[in-house]
Amino acid sequence: MSEITEVPESHGEHIVSPKVYALIFLALLVGTAITVGASYIDLGPWNPVIALAIAVTKATLVVLYFMHVKYSSKLMKLTVLSGVFTFLILVGMSLSDYISRAWGQW
């Protein structure tokens, strides 16, 4: 049980070291550079895909390391995933209406 004198580490909590933070920080900077760079190359329909892929990667890094989800319980991981899932439902199913509105017209 908790005692005041106890250091919090002993709760089995993981402290992410500054080295990891710095590494992620660097990765984010690189990611930003790549997105900007990629946007200047004409890749046709792949441009937005790449931009989003990089953004998703960056966001995942932030969530996993800066926000400690990698070191958190299953419940926390599930929570994050369920948020992403509902978000995709909202976007995906709304768009399904827009995309299929023109169906049957050719």
Add this chain to the structure above:
Amino acid sequence: MSTLISLPDQSTARVPKKNYITNENGIMSWLLTGDHKRIAILYLISLTFFFFIGGAMAALIRLELLTPQSDLMASDTYNKVFTMHGIVMIFFFLVPSVPATLGNFLVPLMVGARDLAFPKINLLSWYLYMAGGCLALYAMITGGVDTGWTFTTPLSTHYVNTNVVTTGLAAFIAGFSSIFTGLNFIVTIHRMRAPGMTWFKMPLFLWANYAAAILMVLATPVVAIAIVLVALERTVGIGVFDPTKGGDPLLFQHLFWFYSHPAVYIMILPGMGVISEVISTFARKRVFGYSAVAFSSVAIAIFGFFVWAHHMFIMGVSNYAALVFSLLTMLVAVPSAIKIFNWTFTLYKGSITFETPMLYAFGFMGLFTIGGLTGVFLGVSGTDIHLTETYFIVAHFHFVMVGGMLMAFLSGIHFWWPKMTGRMYPEKISQLAAVVTFIGFNFTFFPQFLLGMLGMPRRYAAYPPEFQVLNVFSTAGASILGVGYLLPVLYLIWSLKYGQVAGDNPWQATGLEWQIQSPPLTENFTEIPVVTQDVYDYEWLERQKEHEVTHVG
């Protein structure tokens, strides 16, 4: 007829001196309380207030519809009245009804905790609710709003000049109140269960509230942003929903119903939780198919997210989208059917008594089944074309919301009243009220199905004369219904002072909350219980009683 109620010897019984009500005195001790039970009471009082505001609006609606002409009020007044009726009833009564009163009161008791995880946020949620409610009333007094509770664009953004922004803000704030309640429930149920209280030992009331809480947390923000965009469109003139600027008014419908369909399950699920507890107690039996009922709550919550466009079948969504959403609507109806049948079979080989909560629960089962099945009429895209935007819808949602949820709410209030106050209400009168409500309800809303079939549109201040007869029935029924709702208020208040002392467990129910004193202590449990018995374990309860008797004797 034999009853179940076992009250202590009234000549010696006392309501315990030390309890959460008497713990502290003074108005500030209530307004600044962190105690989930006191917050529940605050909610109960304010909800009742808003219910009667909404009810008064309903009375006006029904009076106006007594005659085909719009003679009691002009159509713009009528529009404001039903808009306010819808907004008050939905956002300020039904959405918070069971979760914020019974849920707040019972979730910690049932999981065996001393309070919800975040008492301050819980109190904040009540303040937000009150702020939203007062703002809505303010908007109503200073000119009202006439968009319908659905805020349909571009009507709400460009074509009315009533208090849309104020009312929207009110709904926005109330939404956050609901989010905080949901958040609190989820954390409490996940993290604060007493030792031994595994998921499958939880009462079904908790499962139902848990499922509803998921919806509150994940769906409410979407309507919040939709309302923000409407407000920006009205005030600043941005063009997201405005067709003249290239926006799509249907997009608002998508965002609005992404919340408001799950919201109907926010409204019904906690009520279903109540029904599970009540039926089990008065049948003295474990709920039939416990895990099926538990999982169907979660299934409703999850599938509830996939069906919102069934409110837009004729609004110009793509036919293919209509196909998919219609199919998914069929799927979401099934878990409700599972629940109904499981409750029915809980009665099988039970030992049934018919106290007031049970009567309301029976009312719920019948009326919700009708309401739910007519929901399927609307979910089938073909028949929806004929029935949509008519009184058939009005009847459908009053059957599920009033016949379903309101009945469940009253059932729950009667069931846990002795726990909340330590006193019993007069049983005979309350049974009468339950019956009156049931009869009045059917008189009010059943004719509306017929009106809808005949094509009478909703939100009409004036209607063709041939619809009058059924409307007169409906209005007559509403006055019976009004009496049915007034009665409980009267005798429940009466019982606070004159009711019989209830004792700890008047219904001999199994939940953790019944094993402590009523009304409970502020800290709920003097010692955090360790749960060893199964849920709805009536045999355990019997042994427990015997044990006590031998112990005392």
Add this chain to the structure above:
Amino acid sequence: MDSHATAHSEAHEHPAHLRHHFMDAAQQKESATFGMWLFLLTEIMFFGGLFTAYLVYRNWYYPAFVAGSHTLDIKLGMFNTLLLITSSFTMAMGVWCSETRRKSGLVWSLIATIILGIGFLGIKTIEYKEKFELHHVPGSSFSAASFVNPPLDAQGKPKDTPLAPDMAIHTEVYFSLYFAMTGMHAVHMILGIAILFALLIKSAKGQYTTGHNTTIELFGLYWHFVDIVWIFLFPLLYLISRH
């Protein structure tokens, strides 16, 4: 009652920050983190509505979105991204400092975060101001003229491909979304900075470096979330068809 030995006895001394209804500090902390995450889920869905709108209209009015996007200053946007990512890093360092009880480290991290955040808002203000001057703010003063007849560059050539008038008016949809999205994001930043000031004062007094650092951690989650939103907003709003 069947309940015997409690998991937690009343006589036990509570740490000052442990609230009465939790059994122990671990439970309290876990609950708080979980609650914060649930709150962030609501935030995801809140922005979800805006992203849906964005995707719909971007598909409908792609040329208008391209033209609108080209009026944004990519350098400012990139710089702002840099500021925000850095602030996320400093915030993470702040959390680390409070975990390892480095008081001055925490204070300086928070100060850095505040400065970076304010810097971000400052640049945002410059960008907004330019939009006002160009009449690109949706509403009654909006004008799509500069998209039909784009300003000329030094050689007398139009800076950007001109849009047909009917497409040009749809840039208003782009700017509506631009302001709604970055505006909502900015509101979150402002709230965050306000909270940061409060945290700064308390941590200067020595709080959060005594082992009870939940508040800092939770705020960190919030701040990182705001950062993530921007990670998406930046490519979506600034980088449409830049080639």
Add this chain to the structure above:
Amino acid sequence: MDHISPVLWQFLVKWMTTFAIIPPEASTIAPKMDALLVFMTLVSIIGLTIVALLITTFSVLYRKDRNPQATQIEGSTLLEATWTIIPLGLFLIMFVWGSVLYFRIFTPPANAMNIYVVGKQWMWKAEHPGGQHEINSLHVPTGQPVQLTLISQDVFHSFSIPAFRVKREAIPGRYTTVWFEATTTGTYHLFCTQYCGTAHSAMIGEVVVQTPEDYKAWLASSTSGVSLAQNGERLFSSLSCAACHNGAPDARGPNLANVYGSKLTLTTGQPVLVDEAYLRQAILNPSAHITQGFAPIMPTYQGQISEEGLISLVEYIKTLNSNYRVQQTTNTTELLPEGPDKPGKSSAAQGGTK
């Protein structure tokens, strides 16, 4: 029956004599809709009866007086499966049946005659191809599929004819369609069923179903003398559309003859079918779909043509099946005394400089 209040009695008599739970069936789709409704009602009544019977039986059999001791039962997988699968099956039948109906109602047949309906706060305006306008009423013949092309000038409205079992929302900025074939002559209700503001409940009218002969007579008697296409032709010249769409091989705009119903290829390589909605879009947002081989020079006419005007233009373009008519229009342009519309011209010039 003297002791019953006379008013109440009157009501009851009135109700019993006119008692109906479904409106008259006056279209070919109505019996189909009703068949499904009856099926669903029957299933629902059976389902409800089963539930109610079970509850009552159990309540009687297992009330405490008769059965003082409950028997604890865990559940039954077999039963759970039964009441999952049977309702699901029934719901799926309803779904399939209903969806067939839905697609039928919202997919007009090719031979349908088209009537335009414009909704605005708070009236319905119907425009027949022959130029007959009516407000808050709609005349249709029996035995002829009628397609309604609906649009709203302001907010959502909903065009509902309960006797036909059809209903469709009129939405701002986009055409929606619905169709029916009336079978029984008579006068039926027409409602606006989407809440649209103050006088929503006054946005009602009647649908008059006539025999084809009567309908012809009505058409003849209420014509304004100018058909929609003729009116469109007038607009086509006054808005100087013919400046570009003159059908000449070197014209700046594409030839509009026979364009309706054809498949065009856009500059993006996408094929599109030209229907009413496409034509309307092409006039208001020309740059949204650029036809292959042409520059995006056509000016927008947004805000310059009313919905009725657009309908006329669309009808006119639909009737164009040879260049002859266009050339005529070009000629009439020169003959017209008042000359082309100012805004149309100036924006045309503006569009032309690029």
